[in-house]
Amino acid sequence: MQLLKYKIKLARLDAIFISHLHGDHILGLPGLLNTLSLYERSAPLKLFAPSALKGILDTIFAQTHSYLCYELDFIPTEGFEIGDVIHETKHFQVYLLPLEHRVFCRGFHFKEINKKPKFNFYKAKSLGIPNTHFSLLKQGNSITLENGRIVEPDEVHFEVEPPLSFAYCSDTRYHEALVEHIRRTRLLYHEATFLHALKGRAEATCHSTALEAATIARKAEVSQLILGHYSARYKDLAPLLEEARSVFPQTSLAKEGHIFKVQDFADA
Numbered sequence: 001m002q003l004l005k006y007k008i009k010l011a012r013l014d015a016i017f018i019s020h021l022h023g024d025h026i027l028g029l030p031g032l033l034n035t036l037s038l039y040e041r042s043a044p045l046k047l048f049a050p051s052a053l054k055g056i057l058d059t060i061f062a063q064t065h066s067y068l069c070y071e072l073d074f075i076p077t078e079g080f081e082i083g084d085v086i087h088e089t090k091h092f093q094v095y096l097l098p099l100e101h102r103v104f105c106r107g108f109h110f111k112e113i114n115k116k117p118k119f120n121f122y123k124a125k126s127l128g129i130p131n132t133h134f135s136l137l138k139q140g141n142s143i144t145l146e147n148g149r150i151v152e153p154d155e156v157h158f159e160v161e162p163p164l165s166f167a168y169c170s171d172t173r174y175h176e177a178l179v180e181h182i183r184r185t186r187l188l189y190h191e192a193t194f195l196h197a198l199k200g201r202a203e204a205t206c207h208s209t210a211l212e213a214a215t216i217a218r219k220a221e222v223s224q225l226i227l228g229h230y231s232a233r234y235k236d237l238a239p240l241l242e243e244a245r246s247v248f249p250q251t252s253l254a255k256e257g258h259i260f261k262v263q264d265f266a267d268a
Contacts, residue, residue, distance in 0.1 A: 010039055013036070013045065014043075014046065015045070015048065016029070016032075016045065016047050016048070017087075017108045017168075018047070019106055019108070019168070019170040019171065020101055020106070020171060021050050021052055021056075021103060021104075022171065025170070025171075026049075030057060030060045033068060033072065034068070041070045042069070045070060045071070047074050047075065048077055048094075048108075049077060050078065050103075050106075054076070057074075080096050082097070082106075083181060088113075090114060091113065092110050092112050093110075093111050094109065094110055094111075095111065096109075097167060097169060097178060097182065098178055098181065099171070099175060099178070100206060101173070101206045107168055107169040108167075109166070109181065109182060109185070110168075111165045112163035112164040115161065115163050117157035117159065118157065119138045119156060119157060120157060120158050121134075124137065124156040127155070127156065129143070129156070133151075137153050137156050162186070164186055165186045166186065166262070167188045167189065167190075169182075169216075170191055170229065171193075171206070171229065172190075172208060173206045173208060174202075174212040174216070176216075179219045179220045180220075182220045183221060183222075186224065186262050187223065187262045188216075188217055188220070188224065188226070189254065190208065190225060190226075190227065191207060191208050191229035192208055192209065192210040192227040192229065192244065193205070193207035193209070194209045194210070195209060196210065196243060199212075207229075209243075210240040211243050211247055213225065214247035214248035214251060215248075217247075217248045217250075217251070218247055223250065223262075224250050224260070225251045225252070226253070226254050227251060227253055227254060228254035
């Protein structure tokens, strides 16, 4: 329902990543998978999750007499080591992150790859390059002008921008082993269930405080931090944000439907 509400095309889903098997992370999944089937999806869909989820889905589908009209490729996350690339497209790779919760739990690190430099239209025009040659230069080819001059692609491209990266760290206690795996990540989502005054409660339930999330962000030298997974006891989230910003100023609160711009380190 939220995907439809925010006008995200369901056909764009190629893979789903489930961190752990608590209800708030999996109970909506059967409905989503069936909705994709009702929309007559035909492309295969990858599902990365703890292995026990396969049995849960099989039981639900069997008892509700449901079936999928597309291939669901279930890939257990227990089959990978921390830091492994578990999924790859031509644009990004997904790495497995170490999280510590009451049940088996993993985070996911998305890193952009094969980033191409942007074409500098004004530089090309200043060199007298005909528009008909632009596509060749954009594709990385050199061209020869009528006067015999050879123009290399680097002459009409901006420098390649730093790759985008996003680390998703759902339910987890404070876990310093995470730091080296997310160092200098552009955008970090990290749970912040409690204020630090309830650190004992956080430790008992394997969750983090806002201060601890910010500490991870600071030690990992990330560009931005987004807090989420707040305890229902907090009607006002401002104290969580204030606590985190006391350690890591580039912190924001996760808000349903809000779009966060992934900044460069120079802009943070």
